[in-house]
Amino acid sequence: MKHLYNRLSFQQKKAYWAWLFLAVPILFFAAVRFYPTINAAMISFTDWNLLTEGKWVGLANYERMFTDKVFWKVFANTFLYLIVGLPVSLTLAFVVAYYLDQVRFMHGFIRSLYFIPYLTTAVAMAWVWRWGYQPAPMGVINQILSSIGMPQQPFLRSPNQALYAVLAPAIWAGLGFQVIIFMAGLRAIPETYYEAARIDGIGKLATLWEITLPLLRPTLVFIVVLTSIGLLRIFDQVYNMTVDGQGGPLNATRPLVLNIYNTAFKDFDMGYATAQTMVLFLVLLIITLIQLRLMRSK
Amino acid sequence: MATVTIRNLVKRYREAEVLHGINLDIADGEFVVLVGPSGCGKSTTLRMIAGLEDISGGEVLIGDRVVNQLEPKERNIAMVFQNYAIYPHMTIYKNISFGLRTARLPAAEKDRRIRAVAEQLELTPYLDRKPGQLSGGQRQRVAIGRAIIRDPAVFLFDEPLSNLDAQLRAQTRLEIKKLHQRLGSTIIFVTHDQVEAMTLADRIVIMRDGHIQQIGTPTEVYDHPANTFVARFIGSPSMNLLPGAVTADGGLALDGNGPIAHPAARGLAPGSRVLLGVRADDLRVQSHTGATDKAPGLQLSGRVSVVEPLGPDMLVYLDAGLDAGTQQVIAKADTRQTLRPGDEVTLTAAPETLHLFDEQSGKAVAV
Structure with a gap:
């Protein structure tokens, strides 16, 4: 063995050691990621309910999804979280990062104020926000509204407002992370680009559109992909802010992940739950690939 | 084209004074090189003329106008930076056209000028390329192109040759000198390299620790150094x-x-x-x-x-x-x-x- 190793070239020896060390995470990944994923894909073709041995039902679970009104509602909700949450959170994070980058006074303190929610457990925050949404005088938000002479809002009780009320703390929680990443991206742009623009008399807005944002593209790709995945998998906030964690009222806030959770652990319909999981997996995969392609190509 | 006058120019960063009241008169069409070791205040002086740094004391005049409070774009200057500062995501054409962004000219005239400048600098074949596909010397020419297209009163160069290798540096140096002979515009050029200063300048300004040590033609400062610092700094090997x-x-x-x-x-x-x-x-x-x-x-x-x-x-x-x-x-x-x-x-x-x-x-x- 030793004889054989000694006959390898330097390049081959390097590869040998690299693969030796890589083998550990690869085996780990295969055991806790790939195997369960493949197993879940298999279960999605059965009617396993934890108690009885599942039997093969072919595509029945997937056919059921097509006619399931709740599934489509949940599917739409999930995308609404993404379509509303992504632009709002990115715009907020960018504006905060853009101006925070220019502030020296108490810079670190302000930055940590934005970052703390990211470190706090989603459950605790969700309950604080749930409390805040209560009618006055219990709920802080409604109290502020009425004190400035505006009508109180139902928030979590309204099928029209609940989704946005749940989305708000989710955006708030992720903001700190996005701000940090945006600032790192902004800092990486050489100062002379801006100085050259000043000398050429390029306006602030034009500088932002034509210099800052295009040069931030790699950062943007990173944040868009991560945020999208996060929003499509929203769960904690919905589970903790809606009555009995059902994603109500009238399924108005229920996202796909919560639906999967309920199907699996309330209805014990493992086959149907894994089928939905497969759909979510595919959606995440496709969206991520599209985003990577779109934002890298130009 | 214009003269540049500097009167008792002072720069302070909080308590620390880095430029101690310097005076300099630059004639119309003159090529002046500010030279000195790092930290001598030469780049700070240039950036104050450009309007990129606030002026703590004294005056900068371009022509006969005091420009202390004017934005860079109002000073009618153009600047070439050490790292070129050309935008990597734009084509060469777009980069050069940036110098004309605010000019009130018909599109056809802008296009004509951009192509003329590209022709002058031998950049025509690269107009549709991105800076990443160009060599260091070509990139520096793009930066110069963006500057000359504006036809400014004064050109400012901040160590433009430092990022080039020795051979390219000598070549670009020559191009800048030819450019000056052709355009006849006022140029203020900052470098730490005394060879660049000697070869390019009509007059050299030697600086150290925020003071001007000597102002003179290359021959004057070489033959009659005002002090031991200038004597050691100018000429290779040192005196x-x-x-x-x-x-x-x-x-x-x-x-x-x-x-x-x-x-x-x-x-x-x-x-x-x-x-x-x-x-x-x-x-x-x-x-x-x-x-x-x-x-x-x-x-x-x-x-x-x-x-x-x-x-x-x-x-x-x-x-x-x-x-x-x-x-x-x-x-x-x-x-x-x-x-x-x-x-x-x-x-x-x-x-x-x-x-x-x-x-x-x-x-x-x-x-």
């Missing part, structure tokens, strides 16, 4: 500075060596400490046996320690004087001379090539 004292009879005695006659020493009190400056080019190296003539000027004996051939000539490093090893002297010698480390030689220099400085203040003593 030799040999310590000595004025003798009772108005001559000069170098430490560890015999007395020599020097006209300037007559004006100084006997015993005054001085530095005698002599350039490597002005020293003659003679092997000991041949050195019989007793010419006026400097005569110095020494031992060769290192020889550096440069091609046409060679640099000879010598341990000179009686206490050998205390004083290193550099001389230039013809490569036809055969010199080896350890050889005993005599160095001579004509009296008119010698410079005299006050040891205390470093200031030149007038001849």
